[in-house]
Amino acid sequence: MSKKPSIPKGTRDFNPEEVSKRNYIFNVIKETFSLYGFQPIETPSFENSETLMGKYGEEGDRLIFKILNSGDYLSKVDEKVYSEKDSNRITPQISEKALRYDLTVPFARYVVQHQNEITFPFKRYQMQPVWRADRPQKGRFREFYQCDADVVGSTSLWQEVEFVQLYDAVFSKLGLKGVAIKINNRKILSGIAETIGAEDKLIDFTVALDKLDKIGEEGVKKEMREKGISEAALQKLQPLFSLKGCNDEKLTSLNGLLGGSQLGMAGVEELRFITRNIKTLGLQTASLEIDVTLARGLNYYTGAIFEVSAPSEVNMGSIGGGGRYDDLTGIFGLPDMSGVGISFGLDRVYLVLEELNLFPETVSENSKALFINFGEKEAVYAMKAITNLRSVGIKAELYPDATKMGKQMGYADKRNIAFTILAGEKEMEAQSYTLKNMKSGEQSQMDFPELEAFLKS
RNA sequence: GUGGUUGUAGCUCAGUUGGUUAGAGCGCUUGAUUGUGGUUCAAGAGGUCGCCGGUUCGAACCCGGUCUUCCACCCCA
Numbered sequence: 001m002s003k004k005p006s007i008p009k010g011t012r013d014f015n016p017e018e019v020s021k022r023n024y025i026f027n028v029i030k031e032t033f034s035l036y037g038f039q040p041i042e043t044p045s046f047e048n049s050e051t052l053m054g055k056y057g058e059e060g061d062r063l064i065f066k067i068l069n070s071g072d073y074l075s076k077v078d079e080k081v082y083s084e085k086d087s088n089r090i091t092p093q094i095s096e097k098a099l100r101y102d103l104t105v106p107f108a109r110y111v112v113q114h115q116n117e118i119t120f121p122f123k124r125y126q127m128q129p130v131w132r133a134d135r136p137q138k139g140r141f142r143e144f145y146q147c148d149a150d151v152v153g154s155t156s157l158w159q160e161v162e163f164v165q166l167y168d169a170v171f172s173k174l175g176l177k178g179v180a181i182k183i184n185n186r187k188i189l190s191g192i193a194e195t196i197g198a199e200d201k202l203i204d205f206t207v208a209l210d211k212l213d214k215i216g217e218e219g220v221k222k223e224m225r226e227k228g229i230s231e232a233a234l235q236k237l238q239p240l241f242s243l244k245g246c247n248d249e250k251l252t253s254l255n256g257l258l259g260g261s262q263l264g265m266a267g268v269e270e271l272r273f274i275t276r277n278i279k280t281l282g283l284q285t286a287s288l289e290i291d292v293t294l295a296r297g298l299n300y301y302t303g304a305i306f307e308v309s310a311p312s313e314v315n316m317g318s319i320g321g322g323g324r325y326d327d328l329t330g331i332f333g334l335p336d337m338s339g340v341g342i343s344f345g346l347d348r349v350y351l352v353l354e355e356l357n358l359f360p361e362t363v364s365e366n367s368k369a370l371f372i373n374f375g376e377k378e379a380v381y382a383m384k385a386i387t388n389l390r391s392v393g394i395k396a397e398l399y400p401d402a403t404k405m406g407k408q409m410g411y412a413d414k415r416n417i418a419f420t421i422l423a424g425e426k427e428m429e430a431q432s433y434t435l436k437n438m439k440s441g442e443q444s445q446m447d448f449p450e451l452e453a454f455l456k457s
Numbered sequence: 458g459u460g461g462u463u464g465u466a467g468c469u470c471a472g473u474u475g476g477u478u479a480g481a482g483c484g485c486u487u488g489a490u491u492g493u494g495g496u497u498c499a500a501g502a503g504g505u506c507g508c509c510g511g512u513u514c515g516a517a518c519c520c521g522g523u524c525u526u527c528c529a530c531c532c533c534a
Contacts, residue, residue, distance in 0.1 A: 009524095059531075060532090132533080135458085137527070137528060138529095139533095140532095140534080145534090146534065317534075320534075321534070347534075349534090374492080404492095405491090405492055406490075413494045413495055420493085426492085434492095436493075438495080439495095441493090
């Protein structure tokens with residue numbers, strides 16, 4: 001057993017069926033991105049460490065896969081640093097490159113680097129794997145795909161409106177009904193922190209608030225107290241926990257709560273614009289819900305924050321997220337470039353569709369028909385037909401060996417090929433083919449035009 | 458990073474207080490069936506019990522370490 005080869009923790013192999021299903025999701029997302037005017041780019045799977053390090057917080061830095069330098073990398077290490085055995089200080093000396101951790105930061109780097117060639121607003125999509133040195137668990141892998149669409153160079157809230165539509169379009173096409181797109185605004189979170197006098201504890205405050213649906217009101221309050229948020233502040237926060245009703249009602253309540261905060265009010269206005277227009281335009285199957293407890297990616301979001309959760313019955317966490325960041329390219333020296341984007345987690349969407357049995361049967365990239373091999377002369381006859389079928393786009397193949405028929409049938413059966421075609425001496429004489437439906441067992445003899453027409457339908 | 462969990466045939470799993478030769482179902486191969494698969498029947502192949510070490514007359518079973526699986530927390534897609 002131990003001698004068997006294996007793959008690293010948190011990685012996966014994909015069999016033909018799985019790849020077909022993944023491609024199906026991939027294509028739906030790609031087509032939708034394209035339909036909304038986004039254009040594809042790709043970036044390298046690894047970047048210079050300084051491009052990535054420090055962009056995702058302390059936790060993120062730990063999760064970045066570092067690539068060891070080539071050659072005698074230890075010889076260049078500073079003696080003193082080496083003797084101290086401090087990993088954090090040695091790492092930059094032995095590793096100058098790191099695997100891509102997400103698609104947003106490389107995109108920011110791309111925009112800054114290519115700013116003179118880019119026409120703004122720039123709408124790009126990108127669907128590539130990313131790597132994180134996380135401990136794997138349900139729906140969490142060390143190598144997984146993200147599908148991102150972002151716009152940079154426009155502060156228009158119509159972008160946010162379109163992203164909500166885009167989420168709705170993709171999940172509707174995938175047959176994932178009733179998805180809730182949750183939306184919040186970083187400005188509201190800052191505004192609340194301001195009103196309760198906890199600006200300096202914004203991160204602690206939002207991280208705790210984010211857990212509301214998991215640990216409940218009391219749990220959140222307990223965590224906030226532990227982080228040093230005063231009892232008076234918690235008192236002021238009370239209306240937040242009982243925020244109810246439709247989006248409009250929530251916004252009205254928030255207005256009251258945020259009375260003193262200009263920033264908070266601005267956030268409310270932004271949300272009002274988005275929800276109002278979505279209401280006017282309508283959504284196919286998804287719904288848009290304001291959720292003030294939503295607090296993701298605070299490291300760079302400055303305006304709207306999106307999150308799409310998997311349906312509650314599958315227990316998967318978020319399958320997509322995004323938001324607006326006013327200053328993403330600032331860290332690379334290009335200030336005042338506002339951007340907004342969303343991301344789909346391909347692997348999690350896959351797990352959700354699989355669990356809910358939502359993959360259409362037609363995603364298979366399997367052959368439509370297998371020709372039985374009766375020997376050399378018959379194989380030539382079959383190959384002529386196969387060549388013609390392929391030229392009109394019908395997937396067909398010949399069983400490579402002239403073995404016993406039972407074996408060839410069994411092969412078609414196991415590969416789930418819908419039809420087998422018998423072309424032996426009998427058929428050759430009549431210039432015909434015997435087509436067998438592997439599901440029903442029915443057989444019928446026909447000439448080539450009939451065969452082609454049948455397989456094409 | 459913290460806590461737990463798992464590992465026995467290709468797959469899913471049994472395996473007694475530590476005791477001869479480690480089992481089942483499914484799958485696989487062959488045959489019944491020389492132009493018919495999925496059903497049935499018969500026969501057969503297949504395992505260094507994750508790995509390393511320890512305790513013991515004796516270990517799949519007990520102990521330690523290690524890797525792996527899955528799960529929760531943290532964080533995230």
